[in-house]
Amino acid sequence: MSTLTFPGSLPSPADDCEQLHKAFQGWGTNEGLIISVLAHRPAAHRREIRRAYAEIYGEDLLKALDKELTRDFERAVLLWVLDAAERDAVLANEVVRKWSPGNRVLIEIAVARTADELFAAKRAYQARFKRSLEEDVAAHTNGDFRKLLVPLVSSYRYEGSEVNASLAKSEAKMLHEKIKGKDYNHEEVIRILTTRSKAQLLATFNDYKNQFGNPINKDLKSDPKNEFLSVLRAIIRCITCPERYLEKVIRLAINKMGTDEGSLTRVITTRAEVDMKQIKELYHKRNSVTLYRAVKKDTTGDYEDFLLALIGHDDA
Numbered sequence: 001m002s003t004l005t006f007p008g009s010l011p012s013p014a015d016d017c018e019q020l021h022k023a024f025q026g027w028g029t030n031e032g033l034i035i036s037v038l039a040h041r042p043a044a045h046r047r048e049i050r051r052a053y054a055e056i057y058g059e060d061l062l063k064a065l066d067k068e069l070t071r072d073f074e075r076a077v078l079l080w081v082l083d084a085a086e087r088d089a090v091l092a093n094e095v096v097r098k099w100s101p102g103n104r105v106l107i108e109i110a111v112a113r114t115a116d117e118l119f120a121a122k123r124a125y126q127a128r129f130k131r132s133l134e135e136d137v138a139a140h141t142n143g144d145f146r147k148l149l150v151p152l153v154s155s156y157r158y159e160g161s162e163v164n165a166s167l168a169k170s171e172a173k174m175l176h177e178k179i180k181g182k183d184y185n186h187e188e189v190i191r192i193l194t195t196r197s198k199a200q201l202l203a204t205f206n207d208y209k210n211q212f213g214n215p216i217n218k219d220l221k222s223d224p225k226n227e228f229l230s231v232l233r234a235i236i237r238c239i240t241c242p243e244r245y246l247e248k249v250i251r252l253a254i255n256k257m258g259t260d261e262g263s264l265t266r267v268i269t270t271r272a273e274v275d276m277k278q279i280k281e282l283y284h285k286r287n288s289v290t291l292y293r294a295v296k297k298d299t300t301g302d303y304e305d306f307l308l309a310l311i312g313h314d315d316a
Contacts, residue, residue, distance in 0.1 A: 001278065004040070023068075046081055073301065080306075084273075085117070089122075089127075089133075097140065104234050109153075110155065122153070148193075152193075179219050184220075205240065243279050250268075250291065253267075259298045267279075276310075295308060
């Protein structure tokens, strides 16, 4: 569920544009006014604000914001103003160009989104960068990672709840055989994880535990330093419970010696209108402190105010 709060009666996009334009005028930018507008409008309304701003003032709102804002606050606001598909396209392009095995952003986009959301992100990627996401992933990765990630981002999973019980049992056995033989990059392992519906995979993972005694991810921890195994575990965690996976991303971003603002910004801006309420509940249960208090303690200034507006107060 969303944590976004907005007025019961939304101002017109033109009125919001006037307020934003006013925030840009004078000697200093009125960041509080920008937050009061953009952090409290749903996605469809933000889209209309951006369209209206270009019509009224002859400038893309993103360019106007880019000129007025700086650092982490700018990054968060710019991502927030983008449509969800365009935001995912930008995030995917950034990570592909600087790809490393330890980066999990592609997994979030490919697995934590619905099939339609991933498809929309890939269309936005083509429109913005004049290439397909698949070809860029193939060009910038190699070896087993390419073998896994290209089909992962190419997938269009079935979204229904139907499950084939006999198939779950047989594929659980197949996965166990490959994992036991340390044949982690086998084409059947990759095929199952990248093409089966999430409902089917949950049944398969349950069968795996019932048949062989361990959760599949426990058996994939045989070599903690193996980055490919780490990626496989991340995919499975994201399939099993994306909210729990994303709670951990936030927890690690905040618990580091220095805050990982990139991860914190990414998760909050991409999930505030999706499942941030569940992520907040999981965070509180896991850490005995609310996410609101944790973010408030670890961030400052306008960046802090903007993130807190998106995740909502503790009673939200």
